[in-house]
Amino acid sequence: MSAEKAEVDFNVAEINKDYERLYGFHTNTDYLKNSKRGVSPDIIREISKIKDEPEWMLKFRLDSLDIFNSMPDPTWMDGSVFDEINYEDLYYYASAGDKKYNDWEDVPEDIKDTFERLGVPEAERKFLAGVSAQFESEVVYHHLQEELEKKGVIFLDFDSGIQKHGDLIRQYIGKLVPQGDNKFAALNSACWSGGSFVYIPPGVKVDIPLQAYFRINAESIGQFERTIIIADKGASVHYIEGCTAPTYSKTAFHTGVIELFAEEDAYLRYTTIQNWSTNVLNLVTQRAIAKKNSTVEWMDGNLGAKTTMKYPAVFLAEPGARGRVVSIGYANKGQRQDAGAKMIHGAPHTTSSITAKSISQNGGRSSYRGLIKVNKGASHVKTDVECDALLLDDFSESDTYPTIDVRERKDVSVMHEATVGKVSDETIYYLKSRGIKEEDALLMVVNGFIQEFTRELPMEYAVELNRLIALEMEGSIG
């Protein structure tokens, strides 16, 4: 073993030390032995063939690969973040088998075990509308309740979506995130596997959240989830993507592309809490379009990953459209949460709001990176940005990079407010004077700080989020 490798392994062991205790578990990953490393047109062809994809999809992938190969890394962030990605060393495709399952009984035992530890079947019994669970890069378990099927709701893994509704997907894929949008979107477009395809027909309101669970469970696996959600006229849906990753070695890489389409009068909310283990690079492009009088909301929680770069966007395309982003970032030791939001007002009488909260501790770094753009002609626009940072010690960092670009003068209201704060000793003293221990007092302040986010979550998610933060903060008081 080379000294360098030994050091990497040591670092990984350090990173994973707590993670293992807190959330870690492994299941057997035998099926990886046939997977190939690196990416080439041949591999793309093979993936496409295995998936039995139509010709247009193969072409989409190959074109994307060309674009990827010709694109430089993003230049607006310091390049060291990307230096550690070794594209040759990533698995671009790993499958737990060729089968897909509609019945829980048919799911292989080791995968079932993983899901049981995640509580998927139980959660489903309780309140899920349907589960699209991604194990490795392949969706292996999928179930949609009959009631929703009757209403014409489509909730499939993306591969099945291509098989069953290829023509529909073809009209939408890449419309909001073109292949050449950025290097990682290009890579995703070439190598995507897994993700969800959701279509809600006109006037259908889905009352319970649709949920998908994502997991990475193998060494050096690249996960390239691809999701499209369409809420047709007057439809309403809340989609939740929660993910938790077990321990594993070496740098993992997650680059997803999510495209949301809200037609006239539709309501579409996408909630995600990412909790990748702290060696994952999490680079996701999330974009939405909001048509006349529709509402799109991104609820975006970033707890895990080594580096996160994620800026959910809403293009407010027609009058009456509303966009909203509520996000939290939690940066602990060695983590960088570079998150924010983009609102593009392309039509008059549109409104948007961004609430971004970040917490940094143990030297972690949180950044808010946001864009508010008001195009010429987009009069009667109202937009509010509030970003608040909480530093739990003196050596953690927080910064903001807001961009405001207003091209219209008529009745445009832009509010931007940013605060950076610390938890004051006086506040902790007040809580302690009620008998509350110092660590609990600090946790209460932190939970209060992110309450604008947690109150938007279904209760069990809110409880789990608070629990995760409690675990993260454990032992952080000197």
Added chain:
Amino acid sequence: MNSPLLELKGLCSTVFSEDTDQQIPILKGVDLTIHTGEIHVLMGVNGSGKSSLAHVLMGHPNHQITEGEARFHGKPIQDMESDERARAGMFLAFQYPHTIGGLPVGTFLKAAVEARRSEEVPFRVFKRELDAALDKLGISKEFLGRSLNEGFSGGEKKRNEILQMHLLKPTLAMLDETDSGLDVDALKKVFHDVREYANEDNALLVITHYDRVLDYINPTHVHIMRDGRIVKSGGAELSKRIDEEGFEAVLGVEASV
């Protein structure tokens, strides 16, 4: 007589000033003994050290005991953290309670009650106690959903402090200028609720610099503090004299510093 609840002997303290980066002497030898069943009123002009005394006893991070003795239930408190003192039965109604955005009052109260008792309190049990306390104090349930002290009026903050006192059931409740900033009606109400709390098993230390509090509460002991010391102590008769002659007349010319 039973053993004292609180016993201070020659207590001296300093406060850390962030402006000057120095320790400033505040208490300069306080002697005070409080037993259960007693109501003590501590008076004095601004800057005499009465609020500091409360914070020294509660364990404020900027206040430090430098000399003397402070015992609560017979145990020295100097090395106890604020939360330990609170769990042992000490309570301070703050003059300026802190605001914690996003922390609902109800959640906070349950956490505090559980901390005080060092055990989990089932929701149903807690709710029964809480409802009873809210009823007794005439506080609406809507209050529980609000963020702790955020956007509260002066009166609401004080009533919230008194609500906490009723729920946490301290043996020694210190009230730091609870009367300040209240109009006559609110003052009446709040001190009615304070009186309701007092019984044979607990004691109150009411800190104020207005003698108007004496209209609403009947102290067993009255102390006057000046320049970090208690300079005059008496019983109800002292409060009566203060009531009749005024604060300064009782202390003599020295009081008007």
